[in-house]
Amino acid sequence: xxxxxxxxxxxxxxxxxxxxxxxxxxxxxxxxxxxxxxxxxxxxxxxxxxxxxxxxxxxxxxxxxxxxxxxxxxxxxxxxxxxxxxxxxxxxxxxxxxxxxxxxxxxxxxxxxxxxxxxxxxxxxxxxxxxxxxxxxxxxxxxxxxxxxxxxxxxxxxxxxxxxxxxxxxxxxxxxxxxxxxxxxxxxxxxxxxxxxxxxxxxxxxxxxxxxxxxxxx
Numbered sequence: 055x056x057x058x059x060x061x062x063x064x065x066x067x068x069x070x071x072x073x074x075x076x077x078x079x080x081x082x083x084x085x086x087x088x089x090x091x092x093x094x095x096x097x098x099x100x101x102x103x104x105x106x107x108x109x110x111x112x113x114x115x116x117x118x119x120x121x122x123x124x125x126x127x128x129x130x131x132x133x134x135x136x137x138x139x140x141x142x143x144x145x146x147x148x149x150x151x152x153x154x155x156x157x158x159x160x161x162x163x164x165x166x167x168x169x170x171x172x173x174x175x176x177x178x179x180x181x182x183x184x185x186x187x188x189x190x191x192x193x194x195x196x197x198x199x200x201x202x203x204x205x206x207x208x209x210x211x212x213x214x215x216x217x218x219x220x221x222x223x224x225x226x227x228x229x230x231x232x233x234x235x236x237x238x239x240x241x242x243x244x245x246x247x248x249x250x251x252x253x254x255x256x257x258x259x260x261x262x263x264x265x266x267x268x269x270x271x272x
Contacts, residue, residue: 056155061089099142100140102140131240138229178217
């Protein structure tokens with residue numbers, strides 16, 4: 055688990071593809087930059103641009119990850135050289151300053167606008183219809199691994215456009231500062247929304263209300 059509070063901006067320096075198979079993943083080499091790798095071992099999890107990846111090689115400050123074809127098909131930014139947001143996995147007892155983030159990217163969105171608004175920046179992202187129902191006013195969303203609060207939601211037939219206000223600090227310490235209209239970003243919906251949707255689909259919320267009326271009327 056993660057918090058969506060980016061610890062450092064690193065850089066993918068190399069992406070190696072197994073040319074023998076079309077369905078193969080890639081080996082990604084990352085210069086972790088200012089991210090402290092103290093206590094990090096092979097097998098540990100680190101979020102790269104919001105995607106939870108397992109460390110397979112380590113020679114500080116360089117770390118390597120194997121990214122499967124499945125992950126590549128559902129994310130953006132992990133198959134090319136460039137800056138990435140980094141966060142080490144949350145440990146029991148750590149502060150939870152953002153929101154609970156699993157590092158399991160649900161899909162990608164498209165930046166519609168990224169422009170200055172007074173001292174801050176306004177980011178508007180289009181989420182596909184498969185994710186739009188999970189996007190809620192004042193709810194949480196992770197964009198490229200950054201925990202953010204949704205300020206407005208505009209639903210339409212293609213999904214929804216949601217708006218976020220970015221304070222100068224967030225812009226300065228994350229890769230979001232490079233965004234422009236048309237860019238794709240990794241999106242992870244709020245974990246609670248995912249489970250509520252599952253319970254509604256299976257009728258479990260009705261069962262809970264029947265079995266525990268005190269909870270239903272709380």
